[in-house]
Amino acid sequence: MIEIDNVVAGYSAEIDILRGMTLQAQRAEIVTLLGPNGCGKSTLLKTIAGFLLPRRGRIALQGEDVSQIPVHRKIRHGGLGFVPQTDNVFSALSVRENLLVGGHFLTAAACTKRIDELATLYPVLARKMDLRAASLSGGERQILALARALMPRPSILLLDEPSAGLSPKVLHEVFDAIVQVRDQEGVTILMVEQNAMEALRISDRAYVLAMGAVALTGAAGELMRDERVRELYLGGRTH
Numbered sequence: 001m002i003e004i005d006n007v008v009a010g011y012s013a014e015i016d017i018l019r020g021m022t023l024q025a026q027r028a029e030i031v032t033l034l035g036p037n038g039c040g041k042s043t044l045l046k047t048i049a050g051f052l053l054p055r056r057g058r059i060a061l062q063g064e065d066v067s068q069i070p071v072h073r074k075i076r077h078g079g080l081g082f083v084p085q086t087d088n089v090f091s092a093l094s095v096r097e098n099l100l101v102g103g104h105f106l107t108a109a110a111c112t113k114r115i116d117e118l119a120t121l122y123p124v125l126a127r128k129m130d131l132r133a134a135s136l137s138g139g140e141r142q143i144l145a146l147a148r149a150l151m152p153r154p155s156i157l158l159l160d161e162p163s164a165g166l167s168p169k170v171l172h173e174v175f176d177a178i179v180q181v182r183d184q185e186g187v188t189i190l191m192v193e194q195n196a197m198e199a200l201r202i203s204d205r206a207y208v209l210a211m212g213a214v215a216l217t218g219a220a221g222e223l224m225r226d227e228r229v230r231e232l233y234l235g236g237r238t239h
């Protein structure tokens, strides 16, 4: 479970990028963050992960206040997985080596077991286990980035634009992989997406952000029908 309460954060002392952000995500829920370029979506994920520490407000993961805990400690102890917007696999390493990096804090035996589980969950990775990540397609890379973040069995997963640059068919494969994580491992997923309607289709709830705060929130199905969301993302009515 993720609880964000009135969080203020920024990269320099003078400028607040998050200006009182409040939102929640429950266990086994996919929650999507929508909003224009530069509104603070990636900054929010980086703040939850602990790359940035909030100036004010509270961040709780699984009921525990982690507002001032830096990223490496959250990933190690807090059961947090983070897939950043860019550069999310090591191209020069094989698929297996990428997964081993994700399992850095596990014992060798636990790593082997988890790689087997993830290979079963994502057969596309099983077929390419010893190939360099550089040779994967865009969609395969996204699935590898997801699997790497899942290595330590996080209870919370932060995904920054997992479908960026993918064709509609591959986008569906990546989204199916995300749904499997929620359904099979009960992971709480907070996902930033530009493909709003496709993302809402697999989400339970969503938040529309504007200028560092929540502008609109609701069940995913409701937001898909909301005229304001349609205006923003589909250029008006579609029927």
Ligand SMILES: Nc1ncnc2c1ncn2[C@@H]1O[C@H](COP(=O)(O)OP(=O)(O)OP(=O)(O)O)[C@@H](O)[C@H]1O
Binding pocket: 011, 017, 035, 036, 037, 038, 039, 040, 041, 042, 043, 044, 085
């Ligand atoms: N490392 C950084 N240092 C300073 N300012 C930053 C940094 N990263 C982002 N910003 C600024 O913070 C604001 C929010 O950026 P952020 O990356 O969170 O937006 P976003 O909503 O994820 O946008 P996009 O949809 O383009 O990915 C922008 O004005 C951006 O210029």
Ligand SMILES: [Mg+2]
Binding pocket: 041, 042, 043, 085, 160
């Ligand atoms: Mg971003």
